[in-house]
Amino acid sequence: MKRTFIILLFLFALPFSAHAEKLKVVASFSILGDMTRQVAGGNADIKTLVGPNGDAHVYEPTPADAVALQNADLVIINGLGFEGWLGRLVSASGYKGPIVTATTGIPPLAFSGEGLTQDPHAWQSVANAKIYVANIRDALIKADRMHASDYKANADRYLAQLDALDAWVKSEIAKIPVGKRKVITSHDAFHYFARDYGIECIAPLGINTDSDVSAQRIAGLIDQIRSQSVKAVFMENITDARLAQQLVTDGGAYFGGTLYSDALSESSGPAATYIAMFRHNVTQLVSGMMHNAL
Ligand SMILES: [Zn+2]
Known part of the structure; x- marks a missing residue:
């Protein structure tokens, strides 16, 4: 009896000790967290700093974020000026490990003003997302060579899903007459x-x-809506709904629903993963654009 107990104890203890050695990765925001999870599979513990429906533009790191960094083996960020708060968090935490920028190699769109020189929202292109995934894969392999073949296989499978997504988006947008493609x-x-x-x-x-x-600016938009050049108005999960409501109430715009721009939804929502987010946004955009006049 006693021996059985000891054997059972050993069998239960084994998976837990293996868990303790998992690579610990911190991703700066929810979209990046999902991409990292897709590539890591079960081989890494991934913590996201700015969570579902969170706004990374105005994020204020918490003491728990500093602890997450202290325990991390790898930090993955978007870059392009998106995480303006990251430098302070890294120095406050004392984190000295690698910080990998997932947008490395993506030609950024220029943007000037608001303290930025480049547009950080590169993930809203599936072609760019494939570069994110390659960077994440390479960073995971470098940090955890033991699981290199898993990371590569997961990335290959995910990249194929992204190719299918990109083709689907193009076929959906093609349903809208060119003159109606405004939101x-x-x-x-x-x-x-x-x-x-x-x-x-x-x-x-x-x-x-x-x-x-x-x-x-609002009066200008209402003029555009009244002149019928664009009717479809959307709110975003990370922004105030009042602006979209005003354009609907005062301008007679068509309310197309919610787009997920800079963050995923909660896991029970319509945009729990990057791919689900993209499919949701495109479905909403396409049905909204149908309401524009030609
Ligand atoms: Zn944004």
């Missing part, structure tokens, strides 16, 4: 999307989410 969103998160898929996104908030919109 109003809250903030300027969709320039890479607009470039890749040939739509025009008008955004009163600019590239960050913390700027104010002038009454003049």
Whole structure:
């Protein structure tokens, strides 16, 4: 009896000790966290700093974030000026390990103003997401060579899913007449999307989410909506809904629903993964653009 107990104890203890040696990765925001999870599979513990529906533009790190960094083997960030708070967090935590920028190798879209020189929202292009995945894969392999073949196989499978997603997005957008491919969103998160898929996104908030919109700018948008050049208006999961509501109430815009721009939804929501987010956004955009006049 006693011997059986000891054997059982050993069998139970074994998986836990293996867990303790898992690579610990911190990803700066939820979209990057999901991409990292897809590539890591079960081989790493991934912690996300800015969680679902969180706004990384105005994020304030918590003491728990500093602890996460202290325990991390690898930190993965977006870069392009997206995580303005990261430098302070890294120095406060004393983290000395590698910090990998997932957008390395992506030609950034220029943007000037609001303290930025480049547009950080590169993940809103599936072609760019494939570069994120390659960078994440290489970073995981470098940090944990024991599981190199797993990381490579997971990345290959995920990259194939992203190719299928990209083809699907193109076929969905192709359903909309070229003259109708315009939408109003809250903030300027969709320039890479607009470039890749040939739509025009008008955004009163600019590239960050913390700027104010002038009454003049809103009046200009209402003129555009009334003149029928664009009808479809969306809110975002990370921004205030009031602006979209005003354009619907005062301008007679068509409310197209919620787009997930800079963060995923909660796991029970419609955008729990990057691929689900992209599919949700495209479905919403396509049905909204149908309401634009030609
Ligand atoms: Zn943004």
